[in-house]
Amino acid sequence: MTQSKDDPKGPQDNPKGIKRGLTQYGDAGFSLFLRKAFIKAAGYSDEALDRPIVGITNTGSEFNPCHGNVPQIIEAVKRGVMQGGGMPVVFPTISIAESFAHPTSMYLRNLMSMDTEEMMRAQPVDSVVLIGGCDKTIPAQLMAAASADIPCVVIPTGPMMTGHHKGERLGACTDCRRYWGKFRAGEVDDKEIWEINAKLAPTVGTCMVMGTASTMALTTEAMGMSLSGSAAIPAVHSERLRSSEATGRVAVKLAEQEVKPSTIMTAKAFSNALTVLHAIGGSTNALIHLTAVAARAGITVDLEAFDALGRKVPVLVDLKPSGQFYMEHLHEAGGLNTVLRELKPWLHLDALTVDGRTLGEVIDASEADPTQHVVKTVADPVYPTGGLAVLRGNLAPHGALIKHSSATQALLQHTGRAVVFESLEDLAERIDSPDLDVKADDVLVLKNAGPKGAPGMPEAGYLPIPKKLAMQGVKDMVRISDARMSGTAFGAIVLHVSPESATGGPLGLVKNGDMIKLDTAARRIDLLVDDAELARRKAAWQPPEIMTGMEKQRGYRKLYLQTVTQAEDGCDFDFMMPQKNGQTTPIVR
Numbered sequence: 001m002t003q004s005k006d007d008p009k010g011p012q013d014n015p016k017g018i019k020r021g022l023t024q025y026g027d028a029g030f031s032l033f034l035r036k037a038f039i040k041a042a043g044y045s046d047e048a049l050d051r052p053i054v055g056i057t058n059t060g061s062e063f064n065p066c067h068g069n070v071p072q073i074i075e076a077v078k079r080g081v082m083q084g085g086g087m088p089v090v091f092p093t094i095s096i097a098e099s100f101a102h103p104t105s106m107y108l109r110n111l112m113s114m115d116t117e118e119m120m121r122a123q124p125v126d127s128v129v130l131i132g133g134c135d136k137t138i139p140a141q142l143m144a145a146a147s148a149d150i151p152c153v154v155i156p157t158g159p160m161m162t163g164h165h166k167g168e169r170l171g172a173c174t175d176c177r178r179y180w181g182k183f184r185a186g187e188v189d190d191k192e193i194w195e196i197n198a199k200l201a202p203t204v205g206t207c208m209v210m211g212t213a214s215t216m217a218l219t220t221e222a223m224g225m226s227l228s229g230s231a232a233i234p235a236v237h238s239e240r241l242r243s244s245e246a247t248g249r250v251a252v253k254l255a256e257q258e259v260k261p262s263t264i265m266t267a268k269a270f271s272n273a274l275t276v277l278h279a280i281g282g283s284t285n286a287l288i289h290l291t292a293v294a295a296r297a298g299i300t301v302d303l304e305a306f307d308a309l310g311r312k313v314p315v316l317v318d319l320k321p322s323g324q325f326y327m328e329h330l331h332e333a334g335g336l337n338t339v340l341r342e343l344k345p346w347l348h349l350d351a352l353t354v355d356g357r358t359l360g361e362v363i364d365a366s367e368a369d370p371t372q373h374v375v376k377t378v379a380d381p382v383y384p385t386g387g388l389a390v391l392r393g394n395l396a397p398h399g400a401l402i403k404h405s406s407a408t409q410a411l412l413q414h415t416g417r418a419v420v421f422e423s424l425e426d427l428a429e430r431i432d433s434p435d436l437d438v439k440a441d442d443v444l445v446l447k448n449a450g451p452k453g454a455p456g457m458p459e460a461g462y463l464p465i466p467k468k469l470a471m472q473g474v475k476d477m478v479r480i481s482d483a484r485m486s487g488t489a490f491g492a493i494v495l496h497v498s499p500e501s502a503t504g505g506p507l508g509l510v511k512n513g514d515m516i517k518l519d520t521a522a523r524r525i526d527l528l529v530d531d532a533e534l535a536r537r538k539a540a541w542q543p544p545e546i547m548t549g550m551e552k553q554r555g556y557r558k559l560y561l562q563t564v565t566q567a568e569d570g571c572d573f574d575f576m577m578p579q580k581n582g583q584t585t586p587i588v589r
Ligand code: FES
Pocket: 066, 097, 098, 099, 133, 134, 135, 205, 206, 207, 211, 213
């Protein structure tokens, strides 16, 4: 065993590796002496500890099948780090799996971002490989990366493979919802629905439709924060492990060259990500997440500019729920590069990526497959405009969102009578009641399901079609809420209404029988009630108990309720956002 050449010499100007961020005992030399004594208990040599240290986040959990391949990814990343001359050190952060988080995974996203940021800051890492996948995890990690500004690279866990049932391909979770709708309508019986249940998610990995996980993996790659091609490789393919190995090598380079997220996650990079969000028919949730990540970097996502972009950039990717294919097919079709090649006129091609090349260089180096048919051309798109539209109106003065590419087109211009549910509990209690006064052309309204109201802004915006209408064959209705919805869902669904009803937003003033007008073409959502009546209702409005009983709250829930922001600010905690730096996401043309 040899003595490390500068151990223990006390503080240095730009400490790296094991000497970074010493624990404070009032004697830096002793701090390093102690740190090395303890890490040697794990068998490390001075030679190993003199290398650049690459932290690797272990976000696996037995409650998180979306991250079920994390142990293999970690091993592959470690190999890559060693090949690059670095020292890999794995550390845990919290793990969030969509359907195992009460009240919602969104409620925990900011906690994961704080956990990840603080562990990155606290531990002696020169760079970090962020292993994320399930919906809220990559957003939380990118938020942390932007705030800590320590060199980082993301490797997604990757999409799961598709299942099959009676000759039909199944995808989580578009088909989870579709078959549950059939079950509710009596088209599928109890035995068959549970057979399907065992086939919907046949491998580990993230949902393989264009849900939030796929959307965030693809937009992260577009932003330059993960390696080219890494978003679409299926979770169980050997190629995912080779991509993980390459990610480890890149992480060493990022450490050596001190390439920080702030040089990658620029306003241009966010603009590229937003362009891709439209073109892939991506999840509505991604707009909230990208807004939150950008805000951590001081950059404002301009909702009007995003909407204007959506009027030009068509949906090109033919994946469910907007289209017909799944992520494994997008991978076979060349992955994100095939989309980027088509989008070149709208992209900032000079934006830098983690492997040191510009996005334009990445696209030019990728190979086109002229036989693929999953990614359409601009001349012959899946949908003529971008997937998402930003709405405003007297019902949503600060904005609302609709995924019009995956909605019944006839409902995008619609005026109907409001059928109001005051809360999630009220919805659960009455939606299937035979006595519910509801018709197919009514507008279902859900209140108190926003960031604070639920709390945690659950994916409840996909209100079920009332059973008695479902039994008559009704498949879609206009539905409005301050909630979110799964990126895997289909319908004429207006989401993220802001300000939310629990904080006094106009959604809280809607009454049964009011007329509501959705005019997607004009980007309007309006309550057709006169201003004087709305003023009377506002004066009589009482906040829900969750907003009045704050003194009864404690811990993370109190912190969350007091500081979570609205959708247009990314639902981050207000105290986590730095001053805006005056930059907004620029549009190329
Ligand atoms: Fe984890 Fe869909 S539930 S990605």
